[in-house]
Amino acid sequence: MRARERTPIGIDLGTSSIKAAQLARTRTGWRLAASAIYSRLDGEDALSAAEMDRLLGVLDRAGCTGDTAVLGAPKSMLLTALVDAPPKSSGAPVEQICAAEFTRMYRLSPGGCQMHLVEVPSATSRINTSQMSINGLSNTDAERLIAPFDNAGIIIEAIDLGAEARCRASHPVCAQGDELTALLDVGASGIGLSVFREGESVYHRWLTGAGVGRLVEAVCRSLSIQPAAARVLVGRVGLIAPTCEGLDSVTVTRVLSLSREYAEGLFHDILRSLAYVLDRFPGESVSQCWLIGGGAGIPGLAAFLTEFAGLEINALTPEQCGVAGGGLAESTSLVTAVGHAMWGYNDAA
Numbered sequence: 001m002r003a004r005e006r007t008p009i010g011i012d013l014g015t016s017s018i019k020a021a022q023l024a025r026t027r028t029g030w031r032l033a034a035s036a037i038y039s040r041l042d043g044e045d046a047l048s049a050a051e052m053d054r055l056l057g058v059l060d061r062a063g064c065t066g067d068t069a070v071l072g073a074p075k076s077m078l079l080t081a082l083v084d085a086p087p088k089s090s091g092a093p094v095e096q097i098c099a100a101e102f103t104r105m106y107r108l109s110p111g112g113c114q115m116h117l118v119e120v121p122s123a124t125s126r127i128n129t130s131q132m133s134i135n136g137l138s139n140t141d142a143e144r145l146i147a148p149f150d151n152a153g154i155i156i157e158a159i160d161l162g163a164e165a166r167c168r169a170s171h172p173v174c175a176q177g178d179e180l181t182a183l184l185d186v187g188a189s190g191i192g193l194s195v196f197r198e199g200e201s202v203y204h205r206w207l208t209g210a211g212v213g214r215l216v217e218a219v220c221r222s223l224s225i226q227p228a229a230a231r232v233l234v235g236r237v238g239l240i241a242p243t244c245e246g247l248d249s250v251t252v253t254r255v256l257s258l259s260r261e262y263a264e265g266l267f268h269d270i271l272r273s274l275a276y277v278l279d280r281f282p283g284e285s286v287s288q289c290w291l292i293g294g295g296a297g298i299p300g301l302a303a304f305l306t307e308f309a310g311l312e313i314n315a316l317t318p319e320q321c322g323v324a325g326g327g328l329a330e331s332t333s334l335v336t337a338v339g340h341a342m343w344g345y346n347d348a349a
Contacts, residue, residue, distance in 0.1 A: 006033055008068040008157050009059060010165070010340030015043045015076075016188040016213065016231075017294065018055065019337040022064045023323065030342075032318060032325030034063040037333055039228075045074040045145065052148040068155045070343040071145065072162050072336065075190065075206055079106050079113065079136040087130040088119065098132045106136070113138050116161060120280075121202045133204065135161055158343050163204040165339030166292060167194050172322045175199040179287035182274065183316070185336065186295030188213040191269065195277050195286075203277050210269045212295035215262040222254055238299030239263055263301060267308045290316040296332035 005024060012019040017039050024033040036058045041051050083101050086092035098117055103110060113136045120131040137145075137159060146156050166185050167174070174181045174196045185192035191210040195203040212234070219230040236244050237255040244252055274286055289311060291302055296315045306313040318338045319329040328334050 006065060007341040007345065008066065008070050008343070009034075009064050010070050010072075010160075010337045010343070011055075012072045012162070012165070012337040012340060013045070013047075013074050014040070014188060014294075015074075016040060017333070018058075019334055020055075020059060020062065020064065021318075021328075021334055021337040021341045022066075023338065023341045025345075026324075028324070030323045032323050032327070032329045032334075032338070034059075034065070035325075035328040035334055035337070036062040036064075037328065037331065045077050045141075047148045049148065052152055056152055067153060068157050069149065070158050070160050070340045071149070071156050072165060072340050073135075073137055073159050074145070075162065075192075077137055077141045077145070078161075079138070080206075081105055081134045081136075082120070083132045083134055084129050085132050094130075094132065098134055102134050102136060108136075108138065112140075114142060114159070116164075121197070121200070135163075160340050160343050162336050163192060163194055163201075163206075165343070166192065166336045167196070167201040167339070168342050169318065169323075169335050169339035170290065170292070170316060170321055173316060173320060174290060175201075177287065180277065180281065180284055182270075182286050182289040184270065184289060184291050184293075184296075186266075186291055186293040186298075186301075187211045188216075188294065191266070192293075193270065193273050195274075197281065197284075203280075205273050207269050207273065210266060212262070212293075212298065214265075215259060218258045218262065219255055222258060223251065234259060234298060236299075238301065239304045240300030259298065259300075260304065263304045264308070267305055270305075270309075286311060289313040292316050292332045292335040294333045 007023045010021045017037060020036045022034040024031045038058055081102055083098050085094050085097050088094050115134055115136045118133045120133050142159060149156050170183055174183050178198055181196040183194045189211045191207040193205045194201050215234055216227055216230045219233055220227055233255050237252055239259045302313050302315050315332050317330050317332055318334055323329050323338055
């Protein structure tokens with residue numbers, strides 16, 4: 001484990017908000033030393049000069065220290081593929097084979113992309129072959145992503161995968177037991193699904209277009225309001241329609257209806273993805289599901305999905321994963337940023 005008082009700043013660049021977390025190691029475990037969540041000025045992947053200036057101010061006010069950070073790779077920049085390759089036990093140059101196939105698929109020049117390869121586990125044996133999950137980021141996009149931080153004097157120690165970060169942070173909870181456990185990152189633009197089996201993450205998938213932004217857009221159209229106002233309404237009404245002072249019954253009823261319609265669609269999206277996972281692990285079942293991300297905080301979403309799915313579904317926060325500190329440690333939105341901050345650390349130490 002690194003010998004330093006604080007981790008680098010973990011930065012999660014979402015399409016609608018930016019989340020940042022910095023941790024400190026104590027005798028009893030991780031502590032959230034500084035954190036921030038705030039709305040983006042625009043939805044671009046790389047930060048503009050104005051957004052970079054704003055981020056620096058936010059980090060300073062939040063109490064972040066040091067000049068290093070771990071940056072999450074925006075999902076819209078990621079190139080992904082599932083490639084058949086010889087098993088690693090064969091002694092074949094699996095990484096070179098996958099790299100050649102990946103660059104061919106995306107018409108990239110050799111060495112023009114940074115790649116992360118993981119063998120996809122399966123309970124069903126496949127003779128003389130294995131499947132490799134590949135995530136790549138072109139060098140051009142990586143340089144564009146890093147440039148604003150470089151100009152501001154911040155050293156990017158790594159560009160991290162969101163799927164790896166959320167699994168890293170949630171491991172103390174999601175990796176318990178022998179049964180399959182699902183982790184859902186309900187973001188603005190999509191849903192990140194990860195599945196744990198016997199203590200290891202065995203499956204990742206990003207469901208484009210399934211995010212809570214779809215619900216926000218529906219509320220905007222229905223009530224002819226701006227996205228910021230729609231997000232506030234969704235956060236207040238959700239799927240349980242609590243007493244909403246200052247809101248008329250027509251508005252509450254309409255938002256409630258749209259929220260439940262979104263949740264039903266989300267359930268079917270999740271079901272289709274889990275069906276693929278269960279096909280790879282015949283005879284097994286998903287015992288529990290956890291929700292993180294901004295959408296996980298929608299009132300009543302976890303309870304609604306629990307009723308539909310017939311399995312226990314709960315929201316998950318950094319605090320529940322063993323990160324002390326209160327405040328934003330209780331936010332489902334901060335889990336991935338916390339995972340980025342943990343990059344490079346050995347939690348067994």
